[in-house]
Amino acid sequence: MRGGRGECPTSNRCGVQGPLIQIPFRLKSQPHHCGYPGFVLSCTENNQIMLELPDSVKLLVKNIIYESREIIVQNPDNCLERQLRNLSLASSPFQFKFEGDVTFFNCSLLKTAESFAAHFIPCLSIPGNPVYAVDSFYPLQNMDLSSCRRLYNASVGYHVFTDYKFNGSAFSLKWPKSICGSCLRGGHICRLKKSNSKEPETECIKDKLGQGGYGTVYKGKLSHEVFVAVKILNNSQGNGEEFINEVATMGTIHHVNIVRLVGFCADGFKRALIYEYLPNESLEKFIFSRDVKNYSLSWKKLQEIAIGIAKGIEYLHQGCDKRILHFDIKPHNILLDHNFNPKVSDFGLAKLCSKEQSAVSMTVARGTIGYIAPEVLSRNFGNVSYKSDVYSFGMLLLEMVGGRKNIDVSVESTSQVYFPEWIYNHLDIGEELYIRIEEKGDVEIAKKLAIVGLSCIQWFPMDRPSMKIVVQMLEGGGKLTMPPNPFASTTLTKTNLSKPGSVFQQELAIISEIE
Structure with a gap:
């Protein structure tokens, strides 16, 4: 935004349900640099959007499709043809989808066969003197116009009348590709660029950091x-539960190991x-990268990260x-800053409860x-509580130890892929975990992280x-001390957890609370 000349909202x-107004458009009440020349809209008294074209032609805006650079408009009195005589888009950034000329005729009689080449204009017609529009590409010599009088020509694509017929008197205009088009089609964000130029400049935000189920x-x-x-949430998330949940939760959190919420935006x-x-x-x-040279972390750093994550969850x-x-x-x-300090993020599924509450309910x-505690899937294992996060942390720790997913759904032989049990069996018989060991002390750190992880993934919350x-x-x-074997007695087997193609490969939806 430009200081001193007024800020431009994104x-x-x-009105609440009207089309979104953003670059390249601006409202008439905003500074000129907030939009491109000719892309000026205004709000009517009844919260409709009005587009003013050259020669004082005013059209109501029904929709704006930014990805295809298309604006759907309608004449306020449902008789655009009355204004076409004065309309010229030569000095406007907008164009008809298909260029062409149309000739208007007043005809006392027009044969049925010839009427297929003409479009009847009800709002310009009177009984006994209908008015028709004929596309200039149609050979007029093929029509019997002896009963017709030429009224005027208009530079408008014939598709306007087709749009009228099927879209309830609305039609579309296009604007040039050079303004945000390729940016939006690529799934990026187009915004005004900070500049000292007198004319508006845009920039395309292409730095995509990641994508998940919510945005x-x-x-x-x-x-x-x-x-x-900037996390742009998907529009399909019901009434915005994930958005409301995250804002409400993170607004109360201040900890070095919790990602900081700077702000939020909500517009419809x-x-x-x-x-x-x-x-x-x-x-x-x-921890999952195959590029060990560029993305490998030392065991000492992994231990520091584990402690930071644990402190963040303890704070929660x-x-x-x-x-x-x-x-x-x-x-x-788990996000990492420039010094690899960990910060817990993404609170869209979080739930608040009193500290005295021993269990929480969910439907x-x-x-x-892969990270969900057994009691969250089945109450046979106990009540859902803060111990459910402990289980998830344990699974995360074991993945840090192995540098791989605990459950590999792409492998058929489950005895080879359930890594937590493999770790337990090795430690239980006194074997060391020689996984990526490079320095003195690495073996002990790996063993410590593994034992803590196994302690956290006990099947019953009380353990x-x-x-x-x-x-x-x-x-x-x-x-x-080595914890009890968490795999000794359970009805939810590792086979079920790692079965390829099962629902367990998917992220689950937000819960509807019954409290």
Whole structure:
């Protein structure tokens, strides 16, 4: 935005449900630099959008399709033909979809066969003297116009009348490709560029950081040169539960290991969340990457990251006025700053409850399969509580140890792919975990992370430690005791969890609460 000349909002509407007004358009009440010349709209008293073309031709705007650079308009009195005589788009940025000329005739008699080449204009006709529009491309010598009188020509594509017929007197205009078109078609964001130029300039935000079930995240920049991550939410998310949930939850959180919510935007069904920008992206990129040379982390750094994540979750459970259950702890939702300090992100599935509440209720499982605690899927294992986040953290720890997914749904032989059980069996018989060991002390760090992870994924919630105990285990220097075998007695087998093509490969929807 340009200081001193008024700021330009990202978007506007005339009324709650009206079309979105954004670059290249501006409202008449806004400064000239907020839009391109000729793209001026105004709001009527009844919250309709009005487009004013040259020669004082005014049209109501029914819709604006930015991806295809198309604006759907309608004459206010439903008789566009009355204004066509004066309409010229030569000095306008808009064009008819198909260029051409139309000739208007007043005819006392027109044969039926010839009427197929002519379009009847009811609003210009009177009884006994109908008015027709004929496309200039149609050979007039093929028509018997002896009973007709030529009225005037108009530079308008004949498709306007076809649109009229099928779209209830509305038709479309196009604008040039050079303004935001390729940017929007590529799925990016087009916005005004900060510039000292007197004319508006746009820039295309192409830095896509990631995409999930709820939206796409882009790298953006605030006016004071601060980079942010902008999460554009999908329009299909019901009444915006994910958006409301995240704003309400993160507004109460202030912790070094929790991603900071900078702001948010809501305009009708378009919603965006703005977070601090973390240059190293997610933990997932580093622990699952095949590019070991560029994305490998030392065991010491992995331990520091594990401690930071644990402290962040402990804060959610004990440090706020209300306990916050995240319900979607996984590597993808752990972001890393420039020093690889971890920050827990994505609170769209979170739930708040009192610290005295020992269990929470829900009607549908939430989270990502592979990290969901057994009790979230089946109450046979116990009540859903903060211990469900502990389970998810344990699965995340074991993936950090192995540098791979715990469940590989692409492999048929499940005995080879359930990594947590493989870890337990090796440690239980006294074998060390020689996984990517490079320095002295790496073996002990790997073993510590594995034991803590196995302690966290006990099938029954009461057998799992709290996050406070988890932090103590990770920071302590003593020898940790092997936990009980979490795979010894369970009805939900690893075979079911890793079956290819099952629903467990999918992210689940937001839960409807019954509280």
